[in-house]
Amino acid sequence: MKRIYMDHSAxxxxxxxxxxxxxPFFSEIFGNASSLHSFGTEAAEALSLARKQVADAIGALPEEIIFTSGGTESDNLAIRGVVPFNEGKKHIITSVIEHPAVLNTCSFLESLGHEVTYVPVDVDGIIDVKVLEESIRKNTAIISVMHANNEVGTIQPIEEISGIAKEHNIYFHTDAVQSVGKIPVNVDDLGVDMLSISSHKIHGPKGVGALYVRNGTNISPIVFGGNHEKGMRSGTENVSGIVGFGKAMELAAERLSEDSVHMTRMRDSLISRVFDTISDVRLNGHPSKRLPNNVNMSFKYAEGESMLMLLDMQGVAVSTGSACSSKSLKASHVLSALRIEDEFIHGSLRMSLGRENTMDDIDHMVDALQETITKLRAMSPLADR
Amino acid sequence: MKRIYMDHSAxxxxxxxxxxxxxPFFSEIFGNASSLHSFGTEAAEALSLARKQVADAIGALPEEIIFTSGGTESDNLAIRGVVPFNEGKKHIITSVIEHPAVLNTCSFLESLGHEVTYVPVDVDGIIDVKVLEESIRKNTAIISVMHANNEVGTIQPIEEISGIAKEHNIYFHTDAVQSVGKIPVNVDDLGVDMLSISSHKIHGPKGVGALYVRNGTNISPIVFGGNHEKGMRSGTENVSGIVGFGKAMELAAERLSEDSVHMTRMRDSLISRVFDTISDVRLNGHPSKRLPNNVNMSFKYAEGESMLMLLDMQGVAVSTGSACSSKSLKASHVLSALRIEDEFIHGSLRMSLGRENTMDDIDHMVDALQETITKLRAMSPLADR
Amino acid sequence: MKFPYTEKVLEHFKNPRNVGKLENPDGKGLEGSPACGDMVAVYLQVNPDTQVIEDIKFESYGCASNIATASIITELAKGKTIEEAKKISWQEATEELGGLPPVKAHCSVLAVEGLRAAIRDYEEKHGLVSEQEPTTVDVIRSRLKHVMNPMAGL
Ligand SMILES: Cc1ncc(COP(=O)(O)O)c(C=O)c1O
Ligand SMILES: Cc1ncc(COP(=O)(O)O)c(C=O)c1O
Ligand code: FES
Ligand code: FES
Structure with a gap:
């Protein structure tokens, strides 16, 4: 059976x-980048190159890149890193649709006595910039709003928000884990002070990521030890992982326009063909301010986990925001924040495309989806037949 | 030129x-272990196997293993993890010769108002157990003492210390980053509540490690997000890295006796031949309670960085505790704690062996060392010639 | 070979010029760096008529850049008069070597101080100065102050 992977946001x-x-970086150029001998300096050079590749891909300077163990750690470092430098400032602003890496970092800080404002979004997932601006206080230390959402793909007006942050002299962080490689990500154009990236979302290895920290932004580390990464992230550097991440960033930048055109074509074809062939369906997220690789749709009278599993049996891998599938039995906080009706949340599917998907995959997906929906609706007590 | 790597502690x-x-875990079995589809479950299965491999190698249960990004993070998690569960308990006991991952975590906690006792060691590097016991207070939350030291290889009486900790109902953590794969490491024999491991020290990939946490030990996480690792360590799991780590742990356990016999032979031959052929030399660390792969010696009238570089030019990679080579110009805190005279610290070399080293490498090392010391002493204003 | 050093530093480290002692030196200096514990000795043979340094040797107990900077200092000083040699600065020595890592700047200072100590010794022996300031740890520290914090590193 041909297997088709359409879960690239995961x-x-x-x-x-x-x-x-x-x-080469496993058993040949295997030195510890902190070592003084040539095994070490070879490793250190590889790190320098990767740092430059990552920096170049987002218009940053190499010294502004801190390598981490992934997007989650980058988000933690950005938000918790500015807190000690802002003793009196105990207020944080973020959005209701952030990734758990941001939301749970915020709740941790709440447990320590910090205050967090979670700004709402509209039905398409766009943050309410007015509310955001109004919630700024004298003691606001940081604003963190994601560039593009991992579930519905909605792209936020980051330039506008960063402008507001700058006006009020507040650090601004964006989680760009989902946007890198899909839409242009340039730290100056976006006007951000900090930006999170994860390697495994852009065809790089898992367990590595970066936080961009604009020169002059004061942060303190969250992992302590041998003072690697200029003291900002201790722990022997994951040389092979970082080398892979650097290469993946270089490729992402090089292929950005080609990849995004390709993904947009597949995305739009998938959406229109689903609308054409399946009834009682809706598109979740913004119709146009949307990642080129994100299709999030809801099917009435079909439950997410069942769809996912039937699709998997046909070789197609997708994800769902339904409560039945998540390990916590909690429906997607993002779909809820978009005020999508429960019955639609319950039947939501995210099909996220990648550069290796083809139009054939889209054909296959549409066929599999039709078969799945038909089968499930046939046994639903709710469907009008 | 033949290159010989003798820096396995790095x-x-x-x-x-x-x-x-x-x-296979880069481009074939590449799923996110949290995903429900078969790409995800394949990844989750691989994680389960690795978890079992790691657990088996140290006599633990799979559910007692938390995967981290490395030894540094494991040390941070162990010590900072118990603090929130011991609200009133603000005292920590550790030793003066711990790795910076422990020492700097402790200073971070001191900056938050915790109190830390740094127990001294004797001239061989063995912790003063009496002082340790006397420094226990009503509000002691955790004792953390490393199993074996990374610089001088001294092995601590962990069973004795863990017995004391148990008597006083205090959590006990050991950093076993250097001991795993070289001497037996069994969590029950050692009697520890927590134990840190790092993959890249045992022929596994960099950027992955584990913290063993005995069932019933309450810790809280230090990285927040999607609640991976049962909420104890968020962030998409580094599947390929963890798979490699699991395999490396399995190999380390399987090969332990063979490897340690081989390393002990090489170690003892290296030490005795250096003593036989070079004057004004001393062995640092304990003569017998010492890792099978550690040789740390000091040469009068020869400086560490110069030795290291001349050796590197002869293809041999080692490390030094001299102040001139470290990026901070600070001499080794371990050698200082052993009260080794400055002139010997200044000329210290660590030669740490690995399973792939051979007796030929030892021959080569001794020759290179003789040449190096002769050359440097010839230009020293201090050497008696 | 990929150390954080320039080719020239590595070359001088591998093949240091003017290594050794002079039997009956006209001037001799021994300096140590409290920053790292390294030491350098410099020996001078000076033409009493022209004040030209005709021969110079050094010994080093120190890091690679200590050896390289001492080596380059002897090359720079040889053939110069005492007055000219006094003006050789650590920046000049560093530049001559194509630069040093920031953390190693003090090595160059140490080499220059070694040379200057030898010159002071010569001047004192030959009645060219009235008093000599003893080189205490404090004096060295104050000289190093503009380069680095000797105790904490950079
Ligand atoms: C928007 C967003 N932020 C952060 C993360 C976390 O990144 P990582 O999986 O590398 O920890 C993810 C993915 O899981 C994500 O989609
Ligand atoms: C004793 C000890 N603990 C902790 C560490 C840190 O481990 P890692 O390099 O995986 O962060 C090391 C090695 O650097 C070590 O030798
Ligand atoms: S009926 Fe099974 S999770 Fe809802
Ligand atoms: S002279 Fe001490 S580090 Fe160079």
């Missing part, structure tokens, strides 16, 4: 060029 | 069996 296969770049 | 080459185990 993770991506590592590009073969990335694997090739990594391979 | 990091190790990844074993080819480990690389083979990892390879």
């Amino acid at each position: 993770t991506t296969p590592v590009d073969s060029l990335v694997v090739d770049a990594m391979l | 990091t190790t080459p990844v074993d080819s069996l480990v690389v083979d185990a990892m390879l």
Whole structure:
């Protein structure tokens, strides 16, 4: 059976060029980058190159890149890192649709006595900028709003928000884990002070990521030890992982326009063909301010986990925001924040595309989806037949 | 030129069996272990196997293993993790010769108002157990003492210390980053509540490690997000890295007796031949309670960085505790704690062996060392000639 | 070979010029750096008529850049008069080597101080100065102050 992977927002296969770049760094160029001998300096040089690749891809300087163990740690570092430098400032602003890496970091800080404003979004998932601006206080330390949402793909007006933050002299962080490689991400154009990236979302290896920290932004570390990464992130550097991440960032930047055109074509074709062939369906998220690779749709009278599993049996991998599938039995906080009716949340599917998907995959997906929906609706007590 | 790597305490080459185990997990079995579809469940199964491999190697249960990004994070998690569960308990006991991952975590906690007792060691590097016991207070939350030291290889009486901790009902953590794969490490025999491991020190990939947490030990996380690792360590799991780590742990356990006999032979031969052929030399650390792969010696009238570089030019990679080479110009805190005279600290070299070293390498090392010391002493204003 | 050093530093480290002692030196200096514990000794042979340094040797107990900076200092000083040699600065020595890592700047200072100590010794022996300031740890520290904090590193 042909297997089709359409869950690129969860993770991506590592590009073969990335694997090739990594391979020498396991058993040949294996030194510890802190070591003084040539095994060490070879490793340190590889890190420098990767740092430049990452920096170049987002218009930053190499010294503004801190390597981390992934997007989650980057988000933690950005938000918790500014807190100690803002003793009196105990207020944080974020949005209701952030990734758990941001939301749970915020609740941790709440448990320590910080105050957090969670700004709402409209039905398409766009943050309410007016409310955001109004919630700024004298003691606001940081604003963190994601560039693009991982579930519905909605792209936020980051330039506008960063402008507001700058006006009020507040640090601004964006989680760009989902946007890198899909839409342009340039730290100056976006006007951000900090920006999170994760390697495994852009065809790089898992377990590595970066936080961009604009020169002059004061943060303190959240992991303590041998003072790697200029003291901002201790722990022996994951050289092979970072090398792969660097290569993946270089490829993401090089292929951005080609990839995004390709993904947009597949995305739009998938959406219109689903609308054409399946009834009682809706598109979740913004119709146009949307990642080129995100299709999030809801099907009435069909439940998410069942759809996902039937699709998987046909070789197609997708994800769902339904309560039945998540390990916590909690429906997606993002779909709820978009005020999508429960019955639609219950039948939501996210199909997230990648550069290796083809139009054939879209055909296959549409067929599989039709079969799945038909089968499930046939046994639903609710469907009008 | 033949290159000989004798800096295995810094990091190790990844074993080819480990690389083979990892390879399918980049581009074939690449799913996110949290995903429900088969790409995800395949990844989750791989994690389960690795968790079992790690647990088995140290006599633990799989559910007692938390995967982290490495030894540094494991140390941070162990010590900072118990603090929130011990509200009134603001006292920590550790030793003066711990790795910076422990020492700097402790200073961070001191900056938050915790109190830390740093127990001294004797001239061989063995912790003063009497002082340790006397420094226990009503509000002691945790004792953290490393199993074996990374610089001088001294092995601590962990069973004795853990017995004391148990008597006083205090959590006990040990950093076993250097001991795993070199001497037996069994969590029950050692009697520890928590134990840190790092993959890249045992021929596994960098950027992955584990914290063993005995069932019933309450800790809270230090990285927040999607509640991976049962909420104890958020962030998409580094599947390929963890698979490699699991394999490396399995190999370390399987090969323990063979490897340690081989390393002990090389170690003892290296030490005795250096003593036989070079004057004004001393062995640092304990003569017998010492890791099988650690040789730390000091040479009068020869400076560490110069030795290291001349050796590197002869293809041999080692490390030094001299102040001139470290990026901070600070001499080794471990050698200082052992009360070694400055002139010996200044000329210290650590030669740490690995399973792939051979007796030929030892021959080569001794020759290179003789040449190096002769050359440097010839230009020293201090050497008696 | 990929150290944080320039080719020239590595070359001088591998093949240091003017290593050794002079039997009956006209001037001799021994300096130590409290920053790292390294030491350098400099020996001078000076033409009493022209004040030209005709021969110079050094010994080093120190890091690679200590050896390289001492080596380059002897090359720079040889053939110069005492007055000219006094003006050789650590920046000049560093530049001559194509630069040093920031954390190693003090090595160059140490080499220059070694040379200057030898010159002071010569001047004192030959009645060219009236008093000599003893080189205490404090004096060295104050000299190093503009380069780094000797105790904490950079
Ligand atoms: C928007 C967003 N932020 C953060 C993360 C966390 O990144 P990582 O999986 O590398 O920890 C993810 C993905 O899981 C994400 O989609
Ligand atoms: C004793 C000890 N603990 C902790 C660490 C840190 O482990 P890692 O390099 O995986 O962060 C090391 C090695 O650097 C070590 O030797
Ligand atoms: S009926 Fe099974 S999770 Fe809802
Ligand atoms: S002279 Fe001490 S580090 Fe160079």
